[in-house]
Amino acid sequence: MSIPVVDFGACSLREKDVSEEQMISLSKDLETAFTEVGFVFLKNTGITQEEVDRVMAISKTFFLQPDEEKQPFSRKSFAGSPNHGWVSFGIERLNPSRPGDLKEAFNITSLQPDIKWPSGAAKGFREIQTSFFQRCKELSLRVLKVMAFSLGLDPEVFLSAHRFIGEEGNCSTLRTLYYPPVKHEEVKEGQLRCGEHSDYGSITLLFKSSVGLQVRQRSGEFLCAPAVPGAVLVNIADLMQRWTGDHFVSVLHRVLLPPPGDLSTRQSLAFFVQPDDEALICCCDGSNKYPPVTGGGYIAERFKASYGQN
Ligand SMILES: O=C(O)CCC(=O)C(=O)O
Numbered sequence: 448m449s450i451p452v453v454d455f456g457a458c459s460l461r462e463k464d465v466s467e468e469q470m471i472s473l474s475k476d477l478e479t480a481f482t483e484v485g486f487v488f489l490k491n492t493g494i495t496q497e498e499v500d501r502v503m504a505i506s507k508t509f510f511l512q513p514d515e516e517k518q519p520f521s522r523k524s525f526a527g528s529p530n531h532g533w534v535s536f537g538i539e540r541l542n543p544s545r546p547g548d549l550k551e552a553f554n555i556t557s558l559q560p561d562i563k564w565p566s567g568a569a570k571g572f573r574e575i576q577t578s579f580f581q582r583c584k585e586l587s588l589r590v591l592k593v594m595a596f597s598l599g600l601d602p603e604v605f606l607s608a609h610r611f612i613g614e615e616g617n618c619s620t621l622r623t624l625y626y627p628p629v630k631h632e633e634v635k636e637g638q639l640r641c642g643e644h645s646d647y648g649s650i651t652l653l654f655k656s657s658v659g660l661q662v663r664q665r666s667g668e669f670l671c672a673p674a675v676p677g678a679v680l681v682n683i684a685d686l687m688q689r690w691t692g693d694h695f696v697s698v699l700h701r702v703l704l705p706p707p708g709d710l711s712t713r714q715s716l717a718f719f720v721q722p723d724d725e726a727l728i729c730c731c732d733g734s735n736k737y738p739p740v741t742g743g744g745y746i747a748e749r750f751k752a753s754y755g756q757n
């Protein structure tokens with residue numbers, strides 16, 4: 448089955464109210480997508496292509512600077528926010544059995560006033576990224592509400608565990624990714640732009656500049672995600688699968704290399720939604736299939752498993 452495209456217009460950020468009828472129809476569409484594929488394209492979310500382009504443009508300006516300019520913002524150099532900051536090229540392996548991913552990234556996890564931000568050539572970076580973070584937060588909360596409705600749950604069930612997105616006590620992250628041109632003669636065996644992985648938290652919003660993303664289907668085969676202009680790709684992450692007793696599925700995905708000779712760059716923006724650190728996540732179907740876990744505890748374990756001591 449391909450990734451469904453759903454019109455989210457009724458719940459768009461431009462709308463204040465949504466009728467019961469619209470909610471029923473939308474929630475059915477999301478439920479089907481999240482149980483069968485784990486991914487959905489949402490059209491008419493209220494987040495415009497111009498907004499996305501602005502974030503990508505300032506991000507690219509940052510990434511194209513020499514490494515010395517980016518070094519002061521390295522991940523791990525922000526006390527109290529270990530995931531915040533710049534991840535240099537080739538360092539991360541989302542699939543630990545492959546060589547390093549051919550990408551660099553900047554994670555925006557902390558919006559605290561004392562955080563140091565890039566300036567100079569990347570003037571405006573802070574304002575553009577933080578305002579996009581807030582837009583993604585608003586959209587995520589709307590999606591979580593429809594998801595709860597689709598499961599016949601109290602609409603607050605997910606929202607009440609996501610009270611502090613963008614504040615202390617919640618590690619939701621806006622990650623801007625840059626994939627430079629691929630020099631095929633230097634690529635190691637098995638190396639990709641981004642190795643197979645599933646995301647950790649509740650849901651992820653993904654905005655991308657071009658094709659290359661593949662999503663694993665039930666059959667085990669990887670399916671190319673098409674370009675759907677203006678749409679936001681939303682996927683279920685691991686903690687949400689656990690939360691729903693495996694009803695919604697979190698699936699592997701990866702980013703392939705471009706064909707030899709194609710020297711284009713690629714960019715994407717991922718908004719990783721995580722529950723609050725203190726939120727207690729119990730299977731929402733009452734099945735107790737998995738023991739309760741706190742949002743913060745679960746994420747810390749996952750980071751430990753994939754990064755070890757680094
Ligand atoms: O760049 C992309 O299209 C996907 C990135 C991704 O899946 C991730 O960073 O978790």
Ligand SMILES: [Fe+2]
Nearest residue numbers: 644645646700
């Ligand atoms: Fe991902």
